[in-house]
Amino acid sequence: MRGSDDYSKAVSNHYKQLMEYCKINQERLDRELPPPREDLNDLLAERGVSRRDFIKWTSVMTSLLMLPPMFRPALATAAENFSRLPIAWLHFAECTGCTEAFLRTSYPNVADIVLETISLEYHETVMAAAGHQAEQNLEKCMADFKKKFVCVIEGALPRGLNGQYLRLGPKGKTAIQIAKEVTRSAAATVCIGACACYGNIQAAKPNPTDAAGISKVLGISTVNIAGCPPNAVNFVGTLLHYLMFGGMPPLDSIGRPIWAYGQRIHDVCERRSHYDAGEFVEEWGDDGAKKGWCLYNVGCKGPYTFANCGKVRFNDSVSWPVMSGHGCIGCTEPGFWDTMAPLEKPIHEASIGGGERTVDNIGLVLTGLTAAGVAAHAVASAIRHKGKDEEEKHD
Amino acid sequence: MEIRPVKEWSAAIMINHWAMALSIFVLIVTGFYIADPYTIYQGETVDKFFVGNMRYVHILFGIFLLFIFIWRLYLAFFSKFHADWKDFFAWLDFECTWDQIKFYLLIKKDPPEHCALYGPMQSLAYSGLFFMIFVILVTGLILMGAGYHAGMTAFLYKIFKPVENMLGGLAIVRYVHHIFTWLFILFIIVHVYMAFWYDAILKEGTVSSMISGVLFEKEGK
Numbered sequence: 223m224r225g226s227d228d229y230s231k232a233v234s235n236h237y238k239q240l241m242e243y244c245k246i247n248q249e250r251l252d253r254e255l256p257p258p259r260e261d262l263n264d265l266l267a268e269r270g271v272s273r274r275d276f277i278k279w280t281s282v283m284t285s286l287l288m289l290p291p292m293f294r295p296a297l298a299t300a301a302e303n304f305s306r307l308p309i310a311w312l313h314f315a316e317c318t319g320c321t322e323a324f325l326r327t328s329y330p331n332v333a334d335i336v337l338e339t340i341s342l343e344y345h346e347t348v349m350a351a352a353g354h355q356a357e358q359n360l361e362k363c364m365a366d367f368k369k370k371f372v373c374v375i376e377g378a379l380p381r382g383l384n385g386q387y388l389r390l391g392p393k394g395k396t397a398i399q400i401a402k403e404v405t406r407s408a409a410a411t412v413c414i415g416a417c418a419c420y421g422n423i424q425a426a427k428p429n430p431t432d433a434a435g436i437s438k439v440l441g442i443s444t445v446n447i448a449g450c451p452p453n454a455v456n457f458v459g460t461l462l463h464y465l466m467f468g469g470m471p472p473l474d475s476i477g478r479p480i481w482a483y484g485q486r487i488h489d490v491c492e493r494r495s496h497y498d499a500g501e502f503v504e505e506w507g508d509d510g511a512k513k514g515w516c517l518y519n520v521g522c523k524g525p526y527t528f529a530n531c532g533k534v535r536f537n538d539s540v541s542w543p544v545m546s547g548h549g550c551i552g553c554t555e556p557g558f559w560d561t562m563a564p565l566e567k568p569i570h571e572a573s574i575g576g577g578e579r580t581v582d583n584i585g586l587v588l589t590g591l592t593a594a595g596v597a598a599h600a601v602a603s604a605i606r607h608k609g610k611d612e613e614e615k616h617d
Numbered sequence: 618m619e620i621r622p623v624k625e626w627s628a629a630i631m632i633n634h635w636a637m638a639l640s641i642f643v644l645i646v647t648g649f650y651i652a653d654p655y656t657i658y659q660g661e662t663v664d665k666f667f668v669g670n671m672r673y674v675h676i677l678f679g680i681f682l683l684f685i686f687i688w689r690l691y692l693a694f695f696s697k698f699h700a701d702w703k704d705f706f707a708w709l710d711f712e713c714t715w716d717q718i719k720f721y722l723l724i725k726k727d728p729p730e731h732c733a734l735y736g737p738m739q740s741l742a743y744s745g746l747f748f749m750i751f752v753i754l755v756t757g758l759i760l761m762g763a764g765y766h767a768g769m770t771a772f773l774y775k776i777f778k779p780v781e782n783m784l785g786g787l788a789i790v791r792y793v794h795h796i797f798t799w800l801f802i803l804f805i806i807v808h809v810y811m812a813f814w815y816d817a818i819l820k821e822g823t824v825s826s827m828i829s830g831v832l833f834e835k836e837g838k
Binding site: 475476486488489495496497498499500501502504510515518519523525526527552555556557561562568569570572581582584585588589592593596599600602603606607 | 652653654655656657665666667672723726763778782785786787788789792796798799802803806810814817818
């Protein structure tokens, strides 16, 4: 057992170092960041969230961020500091659904209240300023908090016509210009939603505006909070990690935080046992649907999708799509929409070239044609090579 | 006219051939079930593990196929009987290839003289098969690695993760895996037919050669 002792010693040393790093970093942020705009504790009391509930929430968030319990106080400090982090929130080609999803929670939990204290220097949907005044706010943010503010981007960038499909603001700059300017002076860029991450519906075929995700267009690395819409917890947790360690959490190979997008929906699904047993919902409202069986045959894309929806759920952890009886649509994956179509059938039943042809139809037809061709060749060979044996005997 | 038996295949190649054939057959059957599973209505959920078992068999034979493929590549380069890697490029002799096509299209009655182990079209088909096996193994290992996070699977998944990103996610990987299954079915039809056709036309015992290892060549012709 000596080996395991060494291992646990190494792990605890690692976390002790991380804790030191966290303390140094939080002191640095204390010096650099502006004073808090709102007092989180007052706000929590106002909303009827007790101190005890808040502490409970810090435990949950700490474990979600894959940190041991000793980081709870640091996380509480980070949550209190949340309103000190200046944020410029840009909207490009999108539906504002992500903002709506964050704003319109009917029973806000602690994460939502923390999110409410967010210090938005610029946010097109919720800001009071308009026109040149709004533009000044953004410029002021970029000047005052150079390399200190976080740029949050919601929406894809249309590249067609030199970016002229999307012009914004009183100066009529293209979205690409704005994105370049702001991300250049930001400390980090966080992409909210599938559009900003990978293009989503705007980038779906035939993609007339040639839209694509932020990192692809600008060639920068971004933190991708994927989803359509993503969970507020994933956004808040990522920023809390920034407030604790001064950097973004570890990302997977396509820019998504591993703590939130490290596991596959299918592997942590509550209906997984029915999948392994071979119990499937064959059509909406059948017996299987009433019994909560696996939704694979009605198009669940859980096997191809990495996200924590099944664990953190939506709307104050009330439910999530698979729990409510519809399959996952794979909205956190790159190429979502095109690659996940059709949403309510398994992937191999996607139609090819319009109409109803699927890959299996084409495969069956090709198999039939091959068999027919082989049979025809056999008959033709029999005629052509007839009497060959006799010839050879004469030789 | 004399008939002379010639040893064509080593025992290793024959075992490899039938092991591969068995694996591919099992993988196609279980693969189509996994792609489009039907519901098992009888019995309690706790007593059933049908899809789980099907996936187990599929993954097991997939790993068999991986090692059989590696073994086949080894034989192609280091076989003591006949390392045949050069024979896969027999199609580069275009004149011979053209004659072979004419023979297949029944324009010519006799096949061209083969200078390699495989005929030119045969070499092209087998190169294609090796490519198909490679693609289906890589996509299969990616799909397997997405769900298992230990041992060799995890190691290979790390290597192939860029391939997954390049293709654009697991959904496309799975679609490619599905398409290539159909290519295997087409290959099997043509391959089995051509074996019997050769047997019928040239009467050298092509079909039995994969069991006995012996082809019968006619001398004095």
